[in-house]
Amino acid sequence: MATDPKILDSVRCKEIGRSCACYNLRRAARATTRLYDDFLRPSGLRSTQYSMLMVARLRGPVTLTKLAEMTVTERTTLTRNLTILEKKGLIVIEPGKDRRERQVSITELGLEVLIAAVPLWEAAQAHIEQGLGGDRMDSLLKGLSEIISRSCDR
């Protein structure tokens, strides 16, 4: 494994495409995001927005920090992503008892939009599952879960 770093032979180079977890996860994320975005388009939601709305519906009201942990997103990223949803009237962000905190909740409108988007999400999901098969899908999701744990554990 510990070869001379001065030698950058093609065997070494090919690793990026064949074995790099980051590169391949990013490629897969781009590919699936485009697919889901495409299916979700009639709803006006992007993939990220759909999942954020769904988490808000399931776990809300919830603080920014909790939401960031759940979604493995930087708090500051979340702030900006949620601002977009708030401007659309799909969520509200209110101060909690602890006045440092911000509680995120889905609105009536947000719920309506979300409900309308569910069948679109199901279609995208079905497209993927039919291509992979349920078993491989499950083991893939399990692998993703493990790699998230491992990446966050430092």
Added chain:
Amino acid sequence: MATDPKILDSVRCKEIGRSCACYNLRRAARATTRLYDDFLRPSGLRSTQYSMLMVARLRGPVTLTKLAEMTVTERTTLTRNLTILEKKGLIVIEPGKDRRERQVSITELGLEVLIAAVPLWEAAQAHIEQGLGGDRMDSLLKGLSEIISRSCDR
């Protein structure tokens, strides 16, 4: 599967966290990107930049469109990502015989930076592989490959 879209019960909601390929791939991509970025920091390269440089080294000179296909990236995204590498002097983008095309090649400096970054990438990669084990890593990568194919095939 085809339940009433008006009913957004919690069973349905939980699907996003448990089964959504897009959501979980994006979460995993964020997690691993942070890990690799962290390891790569001394090199001055981000994960995306590292992989782009490596592909340029392996496949270059190559046109934007080809590079976009290989990396499953929008051509227009690639244009901006490569501009950053070009400004750093790590690659050059030159017109080809066909003057519509742009050929991307790694520079001497780019190669030096890349070579310096390889051990850092190896450390990040090792961290992940040690956590998962080689077998699970392989099956995960295989799954990613399949999901990319399925996502792009529409």
Added chain:
DNA sequence: ACTCGAAGCATGTATATACACCTAATTCGC
């Protein structure tokens, strides 16, 4: 050689992501 559709790219705009740094509110040690 001329035209026209196709191929290859760039730009405008919007969203997504993260780090460094900053402010405000809370909690803890005394």
Added chain:
DNA sequence: GCGAATTAGGTGTATATACATGCTTCGAGT
């Protein structure tokens, strides 16, 4: 209670990503 450390969050800046649109160049057909 008071001050320091901690916690929750926002802003500035940079990168990453994609769609709609428009421009240039090429090749095929006449």
